[in-house]
C-alpha cells in the first residue's frame with residue numbers, strides 16, 4: 001500500500017546557508033572538509049545542497065539530488081571540541097552519519113540549533 005506523507009511533513013521549516021562538514025558516513029570517519037551548503041529543514045529531514053539556492057533550484061529539474069538526512073532517531077549537540085571554529089554543532093543520524101554545522105554569526109547558529117532540535121524532539125525515536 002502506498003504511504004502518502006501528510007503535507008505538513010513536506011513543508012519547509014527553515015532554509016539558509018551554513019558551513020557544513022560531513023565527518024562520518026555509516027560510522028566510518030571521513031576527512032573533514034568544510035564547505036558552504038544551502039540547507040533546507042522540513043519536519044523529518046534536512047537536505048544539504050552543494051550549490052547556491054538558485055543553482056539548486058535549477059538542478060532540481062535535471063534530477064540532481066541533494067544529500068538528504070533523516071532526522072528520526074538523530075541527535076544534535078554542541079561540539080566545541082570537534083573544531084577550532086566557533087559555533088559548531090553536530091548532528092548524528094541513526095545510520096551513523098555525522099555532520100558538523102557552523103556559522104560565525106551567533107544568532108544564526110542558535111536559530112538553526114533550536115529549529116533542528118525541535119524537529120528531532122517532535123519525531124518518533126525509531
Ligand code: I3P
Nearest residue numbers: 021031032033034081082083084085088100
Ligand atoms: C583540516 C582543515 C579543517 C580543520 C581540520 C584539519 O585540514 O584545516 O579546516 O578543521 O582540523 O585537519 P585538511 O584540510 O588538511 O584536511 P576546523 O576548521 O574545524 O578546525 P581537525 O583535524 O582538528 O578537525
